[in-house]
Structure formats: structure tokens, C-alpha cells
Amino acid sequence: MGLCVLCDCRVFTRFSEVCLMSHIVAQDAALHIQEVGGKAVALSRLSGFGFNPPAFFVIRPDAFETDDVVAGLDDAIAGLGEGPFAVRSSARQEDGAEHSHAGQFDTVLNVAAKDVWQAATQVWKSGFSKTVATYRAVKSGGSAEGPAVIVQRMIDAVSAGVAFSADPVTGQRGQIVISAIDGLGERLVSGEEDGEDWRVGATVSGPSDPKVLTKEQAQDVADLARKAEARFGAPQDIEWAFDADGLHILQSRPITTALLPEPQPDTSLTIFDNSNIVESYPGMVSPLTYSFAVHVYARVYRAFVSLLGVSDQTVASNSAVFGNMLGRVDGRVYYNLVNWYRALALLPGFSLNRAYMETMMGVSTPMPEEVTSAIGPPPAQGAARVREYLKLVKVGTGLLWQAVSLPKTRARFYDRLNAALDGGFDTETAGPTALAAEYRRIESTLLDRWDAPLVNDFLCMIAFGASHNLLEKWLGPEGLVLHNDVMIGQGDIISAEPAQRIARMGQMVRDAGIADTLREQGLGALDAHPEIALEVRSYLEKFGDRCTEELKLESIPLSEDPTSLLQAIAASASRSVVASHDSRDPDWDALFPKNPIKRFCAKWIITWTKARVRDRENLRFERTRIFGYTRRVFLALGREFEARGLLAARRDVFFLTTEEVLGAVEGFGLSPNLKAMVELRQAEDAAAALRPDPPERIELRGPAIAPAWEETPVERDAAKxxxxxxxxxxxxxxxxxxxxxxxxxxxxxxxxxxxxxxxxxxxxxxxxxxxxxxxxxxxxxxxxxxxxxxxxxxxxxxxxxxxxxxxxxxxxxxxxxxxxxxxxxxxxxxxxxxx
Structure with a gap:
């Protein structure tokens, strides 16, 4: 190999001093598109960039103007090593930024050394075909000409395919699209066979049972495509192959389809976590429920931080934080943890004990350092620390007063609640304007004055944790068991009443011998048993708003469908009578025989904690009543929208947001075409419901509108x-x-x-x-x-x-x-x- 005296390129020849024909060019030469075409230039650049394309050389187009075999061909072939070889085209306009000419020229694979010239001639002649002429006439208007020809060593591919460093269909940048096939990729490129599809962006997604690539190999291909894009300075369409030695890039060309503009970098962190909220909002959650929950959380937690001493001005300036404490990911509700952290950072004393404040969020994984360092003040020092302690004293004094006055606060709350819900408003006969006004009344009367539940929940959390830790410290492991035991049998927790009443009705059904009939006929089975029917009606009057997933407005309550209640009563009738569990008051004298102070403190804090737990459950039942009433109001609005042709069915209202529903009535709605919005969201939710639940915690960068995550297979724990x-x-x-x-x-x-x-x-x-x-x-x-x-x-x-x-x-x-x-x-x- 030597330098050509005509063009300074490296050429294969028997003598290094001269270039016999100057028709063969090596891959490390300074290639020019006008001489050897775009594909050859790209391959040469790949080699120069440090990629490992299989060895190749190029035959210039003018070498085929005679029938003679080009001089030096045998030496050039020998320089590539043992065959077989791939013989491909490289036209001047091929693999360009505007026109790819993909599939227009012939490619000949598995060519033996003795057949290279014949194959090369075939490829060159394909440049004059009618197919190429038509393509050029449509795309570029150029005249027919023969391409340069690449002779490249073939690899023994285990798998091969193509990869785009940007999605050529949607135009989305940063989304690697891979198509893979066993063996050589030519069947895929020519369209003879479909490939195995992978998409690699923030996560790697592929078939559930991949046959061609592993997840790691798909990531390797994506990394290769990204590197090619970075070196060429534009999104690339690459061909690649795996052999026994690893991954090879076979060629790279610009993506010629229109792409979306390149977005500006955005590394802001959003963290979604549903480890706690899933108990209230499990599974798919309708747009109406989600928007209502967002609204409720914003109002209630603004009131909560105000209660703990945050100024009105600070609360107002953080309205975006309180308005975005939740997120909806693939139809499921999550906490937006970064905004929860921002809300906690507003509380007095946050800088004194961040760790304790963070545990209030109830998540198992700590917040990343970039969040904790960027949000909230640094740990208070000196005079600032003293001021923080003074604020805490003020808050503590306020909480003490709230604790003392809690019975009156709770009584006023119940009075306000009962007056609001028992006001005689008839949702069945009201029109849209009256229904919207009723919702606004409930909103201002109750949601903005949620004082008793907020105070009690906060005091309950403190009391439960303190009593738990105190008994553990004073009594060891026995104290933890005692702590659980003494919480049993308070007798006035409303959450336990349904089970007790179901058991009682089950006993009545067992005595009447109608368990099977109740299972089969439902309410009809009670026609001959008015005493049981009366008990069922009494139950539904009190607990008719209760149902599985009762905080989701779209859930069907027992008042509409009591089937699950009747089935539970029938099942209870088949169960033997279970002894009741009474309160278990410990022998405090035996536990603390020589320490009356500890005895008094333990007894007092346990008694007070039990009261707070009881009130917490009972007040949460009132939340159920409010959600149940809100459900009836919106269903009535759905009925009115259906009657006016705005919706196809009344329950379609659950696929609108609260603002969209109220806006249609009050005049601030954006579009009257509510049906189209419902159809879009129904299709989105139907598709999301078929997918597995997203993970418990999702971290993403940039806009949070379309978070991505990797589905990790759940391996069954073999532990016994x-x-x-x-x-x-x-x-x-x-x-x-x-x-x-x-x-x-x-x-x-x-x-x-x-x-x-x-x-x-x-x-x-x-x-x-x-x-x-x-x-x-x-x-x-x-x-x-x-x-x-x-x-x-x-x-x-x-x-x-x-x-x-x-x-x-x-x-x-x-x-x-x-x-x-x-x-x-x-x-x-x-x-x-x-x-």
C-alpha cells in the first residue's frame, strides 16, 4: 500500500511507488463524496472516529467503464482477510442529509473473493436501473450514473438490524428506535421480515419475551447510535450487527425525515411516590376524582400550614406548591414528593430537624441531596437558631391550645358538617346552575374549614408515635405488644361498626335459614323477613356512601348497589359465632410497681392516644360522607349534561375535570365539545388499564407530563x-x-x-x-x-x-x-x- 501520485490517496498496488489505475481506495484514505459517494465517506469517518466497522475498500465508479478487471483488486481483497464479502453501492447522493436512496441500488452479500469483480459490476450497473431513475426524478432530479462500490468484509452475525437515534415517525429526539433480527440484517432492511422492536429513552422497553436481543444488548445498540449522532453532529440511522466478538457498526447515515426541534436541556427533578396514597386511591383513578383530590389537597394543606404558624403571605406565594401536591401517572395517583418537601420546608423548625420532618412524609427512600440542599433554609445557626426555637415554642403553645379546645372544635365541625349535608337539597330535581352552586357551597363551607380533622390527625400522629416509643423504652419488646393490645375494643370507632352489624345480620340470616336464598336473590330474599330488611335499610342509611375505593367518585356506593353487603351478610351467616373482643386495660400497677410517675404518664398518654385514634377514624368517616355527597352532585350534573346532549351518558362526567364540568355551567369553559374530550380520555384510560401498575416510586427529569419507567419483573421470594x-x-x-x-x-x-x-x-x-x-x-x-x-x-x-x-x-x-x-x-x- 502506498500514496497515489495523482491524488495522494492510499491505494492497493503491487508496487508502493505508483498507483497503476488509481481506482481502488483504502478505508483510511481522505475520501471525497464526489469521488466515492456518501456511504463510503461515512464509513471512513466511522473508522476515523474510533468505531469498528468491518474492513473495506472502495472501487471508484470510473473503474467500470471498461470490461477489464481493475488492477490491484486481488491485493485489495487479500488485505481485507478471508471472505466472504459484502458488495454495496456508494453513490454521490446516497446516504445524504436530504435523500438516502435507501434500497435503490443492488447489494450482494456472501461474495467469494473470485466473484467480487462480477458482484461489483452488478452493483455499479444498478445505478442505471429504471427504479433509480424514477427515484432521482422525484427526489433530486439528477441524471443516471453508476455509484462507487464498497467491498467490505462480512461478519458472522448472530443478530443484526437498524437503529435510529431519533424516532423517524414521531420526530422525537432522544428516543432510540431499534429493530433487530436473527442473523444478517439484510432481510430486515429489504422488508422481507419484521424485526423485534425496542425503544430506548429514559428507559428500555421491548417485547415481554425477547428472542433476538437482551435488554443489555438493546442498551448497547442505543449507546452506539447516540455516539454516532454525537460524532456526526446529527441524528443517525445506523446498521449494526453482533458477532462472537461483540457489536459492530456497519454503516451510518443521516435521518432524512423531518424531526422535532431539539429541546433545550431541562434537568429539574420530579419524584412521584404512591406508597401511602395508594390506600386511598388504588388503581385507575378518573380525571374527575383526580382533579377533585388535587383541589381538596390544595385547600386542606394550605389550612394545615397556616394552623402551624406559616404566614398568609408565605402560603399565598406558594400557591403553586399546594396546587401540585399530587400527580397522575398512567391513570394512577401519586404524591409529588418534591412539592411535599417544599411544603414541609415552610413549617417553623424545619431547619432544626429536617430528618424528623422528612419522616412525616412516610416514604421509605430518603429525598435526594439535590432536593434537600435546594429547598428550604440551611440548618439554623446562632441567633437564627434561637429565633427558630422561639417559633417552635409559639407553635407548640398554639397546638396545646388546639388540643385543649379540640372537643369544642370537633363539635363545631360536626354541626357545620351536618348542617351542610342535611340541608334538604335535592340533587334529583335540581338543574345545572343549582347543582354547581351547591358544590361551591360545600367547597366553601367544609373544605376551607377542615380544622377538626387536621388538628386531630396531627395530634394523633404525635401521640401514637410518642406512646409507642415510650412503652418500648420503658418496657422493651413487651411494651410494643402492649401498645397494640391496649388499642383494641374501644367500642365507639365507627369503622368497626359495619363489621359488627354485618355479623349481627349474619346471625339473623343464619337463624332464618336463608343464607343461600340471600346469595341467589339478593334483596328479594328479605321480603318475607321484614326484621332483617329493616336492619339492612338502617345499615344503608348510615353507611350507604361506603364502598370499595370509596374516595374515588366513580365508585358505585352501597346505596346504589348493595350486592357486596348482602353477599357479606350471607357469608357471615356461614361462619360460626366469633367471641367479641373487649377492651384490654393493662395492670398498670404490675407494670410499674415502684414508679408512680411512669405509671401515671403511661396510663395518661395511652388513654389520650386511644381517643385520638378513635376520633381520627370517626372523622375520616365524615370525609366519606362529603365525598359521597359530592359524587351525587356530579352524577346529577352528568344527568343534566346527558339530557342536554353534552354527554353520551351521565357517568361520562367522571372523564371530565371539576373545572371542565363547572366551567360548562358557569361560563368559563373552553370548549362545548365535551363528548370529544370524554372519548379521548376513555381511550387513554382503557389503554392504561391494560398496562401493569407503574412502580411505587418514579424519578424523572424535565417536563413531568409523560413520565417513563422501566418495568422490572417481580421475582417470587423463596423464603418461608x-x-x-x-x-x-x-x-x-x-x-x-x-x-x-x-x-x-x-x-x-x-x-x-x-x-x-x-x-x-x-x-x-x-x-x-x-x-x-x-x-x-x-x-x-x-x-x-x-x-x-x-x-x-x-x-x-x-x-x-x-x-x-x-x-x-x-x-x-x-x-x-x-x-x-x-x-x-x-x-x-x-x-x-x-x-
Missing amino acids: LRTATGCSAGQVKARARVIRDPRTEALAPGDILVARHTDPGWIAVFSNASAIVVERGSLLSHSAIVARELGIPCVVGLKGATQWISDGEMISVDGATGQVERCNADVRNRSQSSF
Whole structure:
């Protein structure tokens, strides 16, 4: 190999001093598009950039103007190593920024050394074909000409394909689109076969059962495409292949389809987390419920921080924070943790004890340093520290006064609530304007004056944590068991009343011998039993707003469909009578025989904590009543919209936001075409419902409108014994029943309920459970409180329980220690019980 005396290019020749024909150019030469075409130049640049394309040389177009074999060809072929070879075109306009000429010229693969010239001639002649002439006439208007020809060593490809460093269909930059196929990629490029598709952006997504690439290989291909784009300075369409030695790039050309403008960099961090809120808003949540929840959270937590001493001016200047405390990801509701952190940073004393404040958010993973360092003041020092302590003293004094006056605050709240909800407004006869005004009245009367629940919830959190820690410190592990035991049997927690009444009605049904009839006929079975029918009506009058997922406005309450209640009563009738659980007052003298001060303090704080837990549950029931009333108002608006042709059906109102519904009535709506909006959201939600739930925590950069995440396969834990949070003492060994939707799945009396999460609407299932195991929750979760009240052993916070425990297998549960043991997996395929 030497320098050509005519053009200074490197050429293959028998003698390095001269270039016999100057028709063969090596890959490391200074190539020019006008001489060897765009593809050859791109390959040469790839080699110069440090990529590893298979070795090649180029035959200039003028070499084919005679029938003679170009001089030096044998030496050039020998320089590539053993064949076979790929023979490709490289026209001047091919693989350009405007026109790719993809598929217009011939390509010949698996060419033996002796056949290279013949194959090269075929490729050159394809430049004069009718197909190429037509393409040029449409695209560029150029005249027919033969291309230069690339002779390249072929690799023994295990897999191959194409990759675009930007989506050529949507024009989205930063989204790598990969298509892969086993063996050579030519079948894919020519369209003979479809490939395995992958998309790589913030996450890697591909087929659920990939056959060609692994996830890691797809990431490697994406990285290669990104590097090619970075070196060429424009989005690239690359061809690649894996062989035994690894990944190779075969060629690279600019993407010629129109792309979206390149966005400006945005690295702002958003963190979505649903570890707590999923208990209130599980699964898919309608746009109406989500928008209502956003509105409620904004109003209630503005009031909360004001209650704790944050100035009105500070609250007003952070209105965007309070208005964005939630997010909706693929139809599911999440906390926006960064904004929760911003809200906490407003509280007096935040700079004194950030760690404690962060635990109030109830998430397992700490906030990233970039969030904690950017939000809120730095740790207070010197005089600033003294001022923070003075603020805390002021807040503490205010809280003490709130605690003392809580009974009066609570009484006023109940008076206000009952007056608002029992005002005699008839949603069945009201028109749209009156219905919108009624919603506004409830909003201003109740949501802006949510004082009693806020104060009690905050005091309950402090009291429960303090009593828990105090008993553990003074009594050790025995104190933790005692703490759970003394929370049982307060007798006036309204959340436990449904289970107690279901058990009583079940006894009446058992005595009447109509359990089977009730299962089959529903309410009709009670026509001959007015005393039972009266009990059912009484239950529905009080708890008619309760249902599974009761805080979701789209949920159908018991007042509309009492089927689940009747089925629970029938199932309870099949269960043997369970002894009631009375309050368990400890022997304080025996626990603290020589320390009257500790005895007094422990007794007082336990008594006060029980009262706060009771009030917390009872006040949350009033929240259910408010949501139930709001549901009726919006359903009535849906009815009116349907009657006026604005919606196809009244329940379509759940696919609009509160502002869209009210705007249509009050005059600030943007479009009268509500049907089109409903159809769009119905299609979006239907598609989202088919996808697996997003992960518990999602972190993303830039705009949060379309977050991406990677689906990680859940591997079943092989352990036989696991420990979580025990919150209601007792030991049970029975069959596990994994329940995901209590509306469609049954729990036979005596089974152990295993669920991802629960809410107050699950109470009908609780009444038949011998024990409860829940993936989510804490000692103050609804499931824990009701289980303690009913005396049902309960373990919460057992992550992955519904995957770890097989439906139907025998397990044992210790509600005191939090231990759950899988006893016998052989029974998991037994037939399931039904109501």
C-alpha cells in the first residue's frame, strides 16, 4: 500500500511507488463524496472516529467503464482477510442529509473473493436501473450514473438490524428506535421480515419475551447510535450487527425525515411516590376524582400550614406548591414528593430537624441531596437558631391550645358538617346552575374549614408515635405488644361498626335459614323477613356512601348497589359465632410497681392516644360522607349534561375535570365539545388499564407530563418466613386468599385475607377474615385500626405479599411479632370458595 501520485490517496498496488489505475481506495484514505459517494465517506469517518466497522475498500465508479478487471483488486481483497464479502453501492447522493436512496441500488452479500469483480459490476450497473431513475426524478432530479462500490468484509452475525437515534415517525429526539433480527440484517432492511422492536429513552422497553436481543444488548445498540449522532453532529440511522466478538457498526447515515426541534436541556427533578396514597386511591383513578383530590389537597394543606404558624403571605406565594401536591401517572395517583418537601420546608423548625420532618412524609427512600440542599433554609445557626426555637415554642403553645379546645372544635365541625349535608337539597330535581352552586357551597363551607380533622390527625400522629416509643423504652419488646393490645375494643370507632352489624345480620340470616336464598336473590330474599330488611335499610342509611375505593367518585356506593353487603351478610351467616373482643386495660400497677410517675404518664398518654385514634377514624368517616355527597352532585350534573346532549351518558362526567364540568355551567369553559374530550380520555384510560401498575416510586427529569419507567419483573421470594409490622395480636394458621378486588373475589369464613392494600370499603371482607396480611400500611392504617378493634390478627407493610403468598396455600400469621410463614404450598391449587 502506498500514496497515489495523482491524488495522494492510499491505494492497493503491487508496487508502493505508483498507483497503476488509481481506482481502488483504502478505508483510511481522505475520501471525497464526489469521488466515492456518501456511504463510503461515512464509513471512513466511522473508522476515523474510533468505531469498528468491518474492513473495506472502495472501487471508484470510473473503474467500470471498461470490461477489464481493475488492477490491484486481488491485493485489495487479500488485505481485507478471508471472505466472504459484502458488495454495496456508494453513490454521490446516497446516504445524504436530504435523500438516502435507501434500497435503490443492488447489494450482494456472501461474495467469494473470485466473484467480487462480477458482484461489483452488478452493483455499479444498478445505478442505471429504471427504479433509480424514477427515484432521482422525484427526489433530486439528477441524471443516471453508476455509484462507487464498497467491498467490505462480512461478519458472522448472530443478530443484526437498524437503529435510529431519533424516532423517524414521531420526530422525537432522544428516543432510540431499534429493530433487530436473527442473523444478517439484510432481510430486515429489504422488508422481507419484521424485526423485534425496542425503544430506548429514559428507559428500555421491548417485547415481554425477547428472542433476538437482551435488554443489555438493546442498551448497547442505543449507546452506539447516540455516539454516532454525537460524532456526526446529527441524528443517525445506523446498521449494526453482533458477532462472537461483540457489536459492530456497519454503516451510518443521516435521518432524512423531518424531526422535532431539539429541546433545550431541562434537568429539574420530579419524584412521584404512591406508597401511602395508594390506600386511598388504588388503581385507575378518573380525571374527575383526580382533579377533585388535587383541589381538596390544595385547600386542606394550605389550612394545615397556616394552623402551624406559616404566614398568609408565605402560603399565598406558594400557591403553586399546594396546587401540585399530587400527580397522575398512567391513570394512577401519586404524591409529588418534591412539592411535599417544599411544603414541609415552610413549617417553623424545619431547619432544626429536617430528618424528623422528612419522616412525616412516610416514604421509605430518603429525598435526594439535590432536593434537600435546594429547598428550604440551611440548618439554623446562632441567633437564627434561637429565633427558630422561639417559633417552635409559639407553635407548640398554639397546638396545646388546639388540643385543649379540640372537643369544642370537633363539635363545631360536626354541626357545620351536618348542617351542610342535611340541608334538604335535592340533587334529583335540581338543574345545572343549582347543582354547581351547591358544590361551591360545600367547597366553601367544609373544605376551607377542615380544622377538626387536621388538628386531630396531627395530634394523633404525635401521640401514637410518642406512646409507642415510650412503652418500648420503658418496657422493651413487651411494651410494643402492649401498645397494640391496649388499642383494641374501644367500642365507639365507627369503622368497626359495619363489621359488627354485618355479623349481627349474619346471625339473623343464619337463624332464618336463608343464607343461600340471600346469595341467589339478593334483596328479594328479605321480603318475607321484614326484621332483617329493616336492619339492612338502617345499615344503608348510615353507611350507604361506603364502598370499595370509596374516595374515588366513580365508585358505585352501597346505596346504589348493595350486592357486596348482602353477599357479606350471607357469608357471615356461614361462619360460626366469633367471641367479641373487649377492651384490654393493662395492670398498670404490675407494670410499674415502684414508679408512680411512669405509671401515671403511661396510663395518661395511652388513654389520650386511644381517643385520638378513635376520633381520627370517626372523622375520616365524615370525609366519606362529603365525598359521597359530592359524587351525587356530579352524577346529577352528568344527568343534566346527558339530557342536554353534552354527554353520551351521565357517568361520562367522571372523564371530565371539576373545572371542565363547572366551567360548562358557569361560563368559563373552553370548549362545548365535551363528548370529544370524554372519548379521548376513555381511550387513554382503557389503554392504561391494560398496562401493569407503574412502580411505587418514579424519578424523572424535565417536563413531568409523560413520565417513563422501566418495568422490572417481580421475582417470587423463596423464603418461608418473613417479618413485617405486627399491629393486632393473635396467631392464626389457615388458608390464604389473595384478594385484589373484593367486588369480584370472595373470602370464605376463616380464610386469611392477603391484599396489596385495603380501604374502609373492605370491611365486608374483614368480617370473614381470620387474619389479615397487607402489603402497604402502618400502625395507623385503616386496616390496622379496624383489625385491632375487631380482634383480628393483622400484619401490615409486608411488601410483595401478594406475589410471595400463593392463593390457596396454608400460612400462619402472628399479629404481635409481624411474622408470616408459608406452611404448605401444596394446597395452593385447591378450588376457591365463593360467596
